[in-house]
Amino acid sequence: MASKYDRIAATMRAQIRGGVLKPGDKLPPETELVAKHHVSLSTLRRALEVLEAEGLIEKRHGTGNFVRTMRQRINRTNDRYQWEKNQVWAPEEERRSEGPAERDTGLPNDDFMFEADYEDIAADSGLAKVFNLPEGTRLLRRVYKTRKRTESAPLGIGTSYIPCDYISANPDLLDVDNEPWPGGTQHQLSTVGIELDHIIDEVIARPATTDEVEELDLTPGTTVVCLRKISVDTQGRVVEVNDVIWPGDRIMLTYRTKLEPWKR
Amino acid sequence: MASKYDRIAATMRAQIRGGVLKPGDKLPPETELVAKHHVSLSTLRRALEVLEAEGLIEKRHGTGNFVRTMRQRINRTNDRYQWEKNQVWAPEEERRSEGPAERDTGLPNDDFMFEADYEDIAADSGLAKVFNLPEGTRLLRRVYKTRKRTESAPLGIGTSYIPCDYISANPDLLDVDNEPWPGGTQHQLSTVGIELDHIIDEVIARPATTDEVEELDLTPGTTVVCLRKISVDTQGRVVEVNDVIWPGDRIMLTYRTKLEPWKR
DNA sequence: GAGTGGTCTAGACCACTGT
DNA sequence: CAGTGGTCTAGACCACTCC
Numbered sequence: 311m312a313s314k315y316d317r318i319a320a321t322m323r324a325q326i327r328g329g330v331l332k333p334g335d336k337l338p339p340e341t342e343l344v345a346k347h348h349v350s351l352s353t354l355r356r357a358l359e360v361l362e363a364e365g366l367i368e369k370r371h372g373t374g375n376f377v378r379t380m381r382q383r384i385n386r387t388n389d390r391y392q393w394e395k396n397q398v399w400a401p402e403e404e405r406r407s408e409g410p411a412e413r414d415t416g417l418p419n420d421d422f423m424f425e426a427d428y429e430d431i432a433a434d435s436g437l438a439k440v441f442n443l444p445e446g447t448r449l450l451r452r453v454y455k456t457r458k459r460t461e462s463a464p465l466g467i468g469t470s471y472i473p474c475d476y477i478s479a480n481p482d483l484l485d486v487d488n489e490p491w492p493g494g495t496q497h498q499l500s501t502v503g504i505e506l507d508h509i510i511d512e513v514i515a516r517p518a519t520t521d522e523v524e525e526l527d528l529t530p531g532t533t534v535v536c537l538r539k540i541s542v543d544t545q546g547r548v549v550e551v552n553d554v555i556w557p558g559d560r561i562m563l564t565y566r567t568k569l570e571p572w573k574r
Numbered sequence: 575m576a577s578k579y580d581r582i583a584a585t586m587r588a589q590i591r592g593g594v595l596k597p598g599d600k601l602p603p604e605t606e607l608v609a610k611h612h613v614s615l616s617t618l619r620r621a622l623e624v625l626e627a628e629g630l631i632e633k634r635h636g637t638g639n640f641v642r643t644m645r646q647r648i649n650r651t652n653d654r655y656q657w658e659k660n661q662v663w664a665p666e667e668e669r670r671s672e673g674p675a676e677r678d679t680g681l682p683n684d685d686f687m688f689e690a691d692y693e694d695i696a697a698d699s700g701l702a703k704v705f706n707l708p709e710g711t712r713l714l715r716r717v718y719k720t721r722k723r724t725e726s727a728p729l730g731i732g733t734s735y736i737p738c739d740y741i742s743a744n745p746d747l748l749d750v751d752n753e754p755w756p757g758g759t760q761h762q763l764s765t766v767g768i769e770l771d772h773i774i775d776e777v778i779a780r781p782a783t784t785d786e787v788e789e790l791d792l793t794p795g796t797t798v799v800c801l802r803k804i805s806v807d808t809q810g811r812v813v814e815v816n817d818v819i820w821p822g823d824r825i826m827l828t829y830r831t832k833l834e835p836w837k838r
Numbered sequence: 839g840a841g842t843g844g845t846c847t848a849g850a851c852c853a854c855t856g857t
Numbered sequence: 858c859a860g861t862g863g864t865c866t867a868g869a870c871c872a873c874t875c876c
Binding site (some may be wrong): 322323350360361365375385388391392395398399499504505508509510511512513514515516517518519520531532533535545558559561562563564565566567568569570571572 | 575585587616623627629630646647652656659663690726769770771772774775776777778779781782783784793794795797799808822823825826827829830831832833834835836
């Protein structure tokens with residue numbers, strides 16, 4: 311803990327936190343820092359790796375090392391769930407006015423695009439358990455990618471599962487060409503008579519897999535936030551499971567829990 | 575991306591995911607892996623760093639490298655908020671039966687200890703804004719550390735802020751010696767006539783700071799989950815702000831959002 | 839003390855980014 | 858092409874763990 315690279319990292323960390331180095335600033339070339347700190351290149355680079363892992367600097371191959379500017383976090387609120395439910399009986403034009411990107415992520419629609427992909431799959435043991443249905447049950451899987459118009463990599467990847475039996479009464483729901491469906495998933499479910507009673511969100515953070523590093527254009531070793539949204543209808547059935555993944559530094563989740571008044 | 579260390583990491587990653595190497599297994603010594611893959615020690619160690627960042631292996635100085643066994647995540651549910659509110663008017667003995675560690679984290683009390691520390695501080699600009707009170711307002715700050723009895727490092731660190739003015743009517747609340755207070759924060763607030771209307775949780779994930787690495791005994795570069803719990807009373811005042819920090823791999827947050835029935 | 843991982847060096851050569 | 862970061866090597870020596 312009193313290693314050379316630790317001391318160098320501490321020095322530079324203090325400079326960044328103290329404002330000597332400001333967000334966006336370019337650090338001196340590594341060769342220069344080597345001379346300044348009287349260490350070998352590898353040792354210096356080790357120090358920079360520490361700072362990178364802490365999210366304080368960003369390395370750009372061929373360009374330089376930079377003090378990181380904090381990226382704006384998208385705020386996703388559970389208020390949307392009730393709002394979306396209310397929208398179900400709103401006129402179609404009103405439903406259309408909401409962008410599609412937010413359908414399952416609950417993100418604001420400004421500047422967002424999304425892509426969808428439908429597939430028919432068999433429930434594995436994990437999904438079967440969540441739905442409380444037999445393994446092998448046919449599920450409609452929809453993969454969404456939300457993307458800011460100004461960015462190349464998607465902001466988030468969502469995967470929605472719905473048991474085919476629950477929605478087969480309306481063949482339109484099985485057809486990807488009907489995307490984007492105005493009004494979101496709750497409206498889609500309403501066309502087959504399904505009303506949601508409550509939604510359960512399970513949130514975890516974990517290191518990104520190599521696939522996710524690829525798809526979301528992350529630095530290896532960074533973490534993602536995973537949300538599993540479980541929709542339960544008024545009959546107590548789990549009617550949809552939606553797994554969403556975001557880069558950990560791009561998202562904030564907000565949950566409002568209303569409390570019942572005291573009964574004394 | 576086709577570097578030697580990437581290929582080695584990919585090979586070993588496949589072995590772990592494929593079950594050739596099982597959780598808890600000791601990897602061959604680094605010198606042995608060097609011979610097997612015909613690379614230098616530094617290159618091999620680079621590959622291991624990648625796997626460590628992905629959470630797949632764990633390095634133990636002087637002992638060896640091991641396939642990581644997934645630690646059980648603690649599940650924290652927002653159901654607790656209503657439950658805690660109901661407890662306020664329960665008899666004291668019933669309130670006492672709940673352990674103190676869960677008071678603000680919402681964690682189960684089995685095998686948990688906690689430590690508290692009280693201090694009187696002035697609100698900085700950030701806190702002043704959340705409370706909607708002037709900068710410099712006196713706040714009671716309470717720092718909690720929850721710790722599993724079987725572990726040395728704390729599981730989580732909580733910091734609670736309450737404006738002193740709101741609770742000065744009951745001097746007991748300002749006294750650390752009254753900890754643990756049976757029934758949790760909502761009961762404490764009830765002694766000065768404060769009833770909560772709703773609670774807002776803001777959840778983010780970010781790399782641990784050096785302080786947090788120290789306090790929570792983390793590997794540098796890992797991430798923490800930060801929860802800001804904002805309690806709003808029936809008068810619309812923010813009466814408590816509680817920041818809690820957990821190691822990212824130890825926690826799952828669960829939120830139940832109840833939906834109102836359709837009114838057609 | 840044997841075994842194992844952690845730090846550090848000096849230097850070669852490759853790869854990316856911009857002018 | 859100049860500037861800058863990324864990969865890789867061979868080898869010395871230190872630090873931790875456990876018997």
